Amino acid sequence: xxxxxxxxxxxxxxxxxxxxxxxxxxxxxxxxxxxxxxxxxxxxxxxxxxxxxxxxxxxxxxxxxxxxxxxxxxxxxxxxxxxxxxxxxxxxxxxxxxxxxxxxxxxxxxxxxxxxxxxxxxxxxxxxxxxxxxxxxxxxxxxxxxxxxxxxxxxxxxxxxxxxxxxxxxxxxxxxxxxxxxxxxxxxxxxxxxxxxxxxxxxxxxxxxxxxxxxxxxxxxxxxxxxxxxxxxxxxxxxxxxxxxxxxxxxxxxxxxxxxxxxxxxxxxxxxxxxxxxxxxxxxxxxxxxxxxxxxxxxxx
Amino acid sequence: xxxxxxxxxxxxxxxxxxxxxxxxxxxxxxxxxxxxxxxxxxxxxxxxxxxxxxxxxxxxxxxxxxxxxxxxxxxxxxxxxxxxxxxxxxxxxxxxxxxxxxxxxxxxxxxxxxxxxxxxxxxxxxxxxxxxxxxxxxxxxxxxxxxxxxxxxxxxxxxxxxxxxxxxxxxxxxxxxxxxxxxxxxxxxxxxxxxxxxxxxxxxxxxxxxxxxxxxxxxxxxxxxxxxx
Numbered sequence: 279x280x281x282x283x284x285x286x287x288x289x290x291x292x293x294x295x296x297x298x299x300x301x302x303x304x305x306x307x308x309x310x311x312x313x314x315x316x317x318x319x320x321x322x323x324x325x326x327x328x329x330x331x332x333x334x335x336x337x338x339x340x341x342x343x344x345x346x347x348x349x350x351x352x353x354x355x356x357x358x359x360x361x362x363x364x365x366x367x368x369x370x371x372x373x374x375x376x377x378x379x380x381x382x383x384x385x386x387x388x389x390x391x392x393x394x395x396x397x398x399x400x401x402x403x404x405x406x407x408x409x410x411x412x413x414x415x416x417x418x419x420x421x422x423x424x425x426x427x428x429x430x431x432x433x434x435x436x437x438x439x440x441x442x443x444x445x446x447x448x449x450x451x452x453x454x455x456x457x458x459x460x461x462x463x464x465x466x467x468x469x470x471x472x473x474x475x476x477x478x479x480x481x482x483x484x485x486x487x488x489x490x491x492x493x494x495x496x497x498x499x500x501x502x503x504x505x506x507x508x509x510x511x512x513x514x515x516x517x518x519x520x521x522x523x524x525x526x527x528x529x530x531x532x533x534x535x536x537x538x539x540x541x542x543x544x545x546x547x548x549x550x551x552x553x554x555x556x557x558x559x560x561x562x563x564x565x566x567x568x569x570x571x572x573x574x575x576x577x578x579x
Numbered sequence: 580x581x582x583x584x585x586x587x588x589x590x591x592x593x594x595x596x597x598x599x600x601x602x603x604x605x606x607x608x609x610x611x612x613x614x615x616x617x618x619x620x621x622x623x624x625x626x627x628x629x630x631x632x633x634x635x636x637x638x639x640x641x642x643x644x645x646x647x648x649x650x651x652x653x654x655x656x657x658x659x660x661x662x663x664x665x666x667x668x669x670x671x672x673x674x675x676x677x678x679x680x681x682x683x684x685x686x687x688x689x690x691x692x693x694x695x696x697x698x699x700x701x702x703x704x705x706x707x708x709x710x711x712x713x714x715x716x717x718x719x720x721x722x723x724x725x726x727x728x729x730x731x732x733x734x735x736x737x738x739x740x741x742x743x744x745x746x747x748x749x750x751x752x753x754x755x756x757x758x759x760x761x762x763x764x765x766x767x768x769x770x771x772x773x774x775x776x777x778x779x780x781x782x783x784x785x786x787x788x789x790x791x792x793x794x795x796x797x798x799x800x801x802x803x804x805x806x807x808x
Contacts, residue, residue: 530716531697532678532696532697532715532716533678535658535659535677535678537677550618550639550640550658551617551618551637551639551656551658552617552618552619552620552639553618554618555617555618555636555637556617561636565637565656565674566675567675567677567696569715570697570715570716
């Protein structure tokens with residue numbers, strides 16, 4: 279099954295309360311996905327925007343994150359800051375995100391990279407959505423938009439790495455409700471012919487890798503999603519987070535649900551309306567079901 | 580008689596349904612007003628008595644499923660499978676309906692004032708469905724009996740693998756499914772459409788509808804296909 283939610287705040291005054299508005303949406307989707315949960319939060323840019331950040335994960339509660347930051351600083355010859363959040367940590371640098379990411383991949387293979395970019399942070403863990411939200415203090419998070427996922431695993435193991443969202447490039451991520459049938463061959467092709475890296479056997483990660491590859495070829499998010507209608511076989515509702523907003527796509531058969539709502543203050547999407555029912559102003563919102571095989575985008579996606 | 584008011588922020592769905600189903604004694608003739616639907620699933624399902632139920636807000640999955648006799652009005656949108664397997668009575672949705680509206684319905688009338696999405700009337704077995712807007716793809720898939728009246732357009736593969744049932748569409752049909760063909764619209768059919776529109780309280784000229792149904796080519800095994808076995 280799985281549940282998806284997304285919330286974009288158009289009204290800047292609401293941004294300090296993004297997490298408080300988002301958390302009940304994710305909890306409402308617990309019945310659709312009690313195995314694990316995750317979210318991508320897009321923070322408002324700080325300073326000149328020249329700072330990059332990489333969200334990383336290590337399951338060991340005693341892991342020495344400060345030592346990692348010190349080693350990265352020494353290795354890269356530039357200061358690397360660190361901020362811990364449960365099993366995750368955020369590394370900050372004035373270097374390019376890809377540089378820091380490359381150093382971690384080369385020197386610390388036991389560290390899993392959750393996300394990289396300038397505004398995006400991804401947090402995900404196994405367990406009930408309410409526990410995951412609590413663990414990362416999501417209710418206190420500020421930002422412009424969030425997308426989230428509650429997972430009921432069908433295709434691969436219940437692990438932190440198999441949870442969503444999946445990072446698909448700097449400040450880009452994907453959540454997926456559905457199952458893909460051609461993910462084995464597509465994964466092989468992307469890995470062997472195009473050099474895309476994969477961390478799991480998860481079908482959704484293949485969709486993320488596919489979008490990453492399309493974007494690296496110069497496609498826009500909308501173009502990449504439209505191409506996926508032809509290249510991905512299976513059932514899906516996708517929500518893609520971008521620096522400025524998010525996009526939604528349902529496959530042409532459209533077995534997997536989605537509903538959207540919009541007011542002057544916000545735009546939201548969810549697998550089911552009940553996840554939107556607690557949002558303030560929802561009674562006056564325009565509510566609709568996205569059409570099959572059609573890309574919907576907000577921001578400059 | 581004043582309506583009995585039930586607030587779903589105060590009463591859970593199971594208690595609501597037990598009340599509406601008359602588990603604590605008959606409720607025939609009673610009017611109910613249900614508040615704070617908030618997308619909850621299984622609202623007003625399995626009703627068997629002649630009661631009037633008005634639901635305020637958007638409903639989740641399977642609203643008014645398996646309905647018998649009851650007159651259920653939803654002021655909002657309906658999620659997947661509204662009025663699925665209804666037997667009789669009336670279910671009216673003021674907004675849009677998600678996929679599989681009226682699925683496998685045996686009787687009664689389902690009215691959707693807005694649009695219905697994919698698979699509207701899938702496997703319908705005698706229910707009448709009137710849609711004020713348009714319907715999505717694969718509607719009336721494997722339909723067996725009943726009437727589907729659509730004031731707007733129909734999506735791709737209308738009536739795929741249809742057995743019987745009359746499909747009336749006023750607007751464009753994106754494509755017809757396997758074994759579904761356009762059929763003659765006789766005066767009797769226009770009368771049928773006129774009556775259904777009147778019962779649905781919708782304004783449209785019955786003469787502006789076209790009729791689609793089964794060409795009955797899939798009813799029997801074709802000897803030409805024997806080599807496939």
